[in-house]
Amino acid sequence: ARRMSDLEDLLLQMEDRNEGLQAASRTFEKSTQILELALAERAEACDAAWGEARAQRAHYEAQLVNVRNVEAARAAAAAADELQSHQALQRMQQVAVVKASEEAKLAKRLESS
Structure with a gap:
């Protein structure tokens, strides 16, 4: 009887x-579910942040292209101004050569007469 009582106690x-x-197992399962939900939320937040970062990068790249286009336009305008100045200088030199030539011809005529 005592042995039976010991077995029943055991x-x-x-x-x-x-x-x-079993209670610890249920607690562990609940904790695991909570952690999985938190992980999923973090993953969504990371995906959203990644998407925002890509959008900002695209925006900055577009701004960089605009800046480069503005710089190229300024360089082209400066080159056009330089070319116009050079052409104006050439015309002035041509006019000066023509005038000098005409003056030399006039001086020869005056000397001849």
Whole structure:
């Protein structure tokens, strides 16, 4: 009888431990679910941040293209101004050569007469 009582006590202890283990298992499963949800939320936040970063990069790249286009336009305008100045200088030199030539011809005529 005593042995039966010891076995019953042992069985009760094992059932208590089993219930404790099952409770711990349920707690672990709930914690795992909570962690999985948190991880999924973080992943969504990271995806959103990544998308925003890509959009900002595209915006900055477009601004850089605009800046480069403005710089190229300014350089082209400066080159056009320089070319116009050079052409104006050439015309003035041509006019001066023509005038000098005409003056030399007039001076020869005056000397001849």
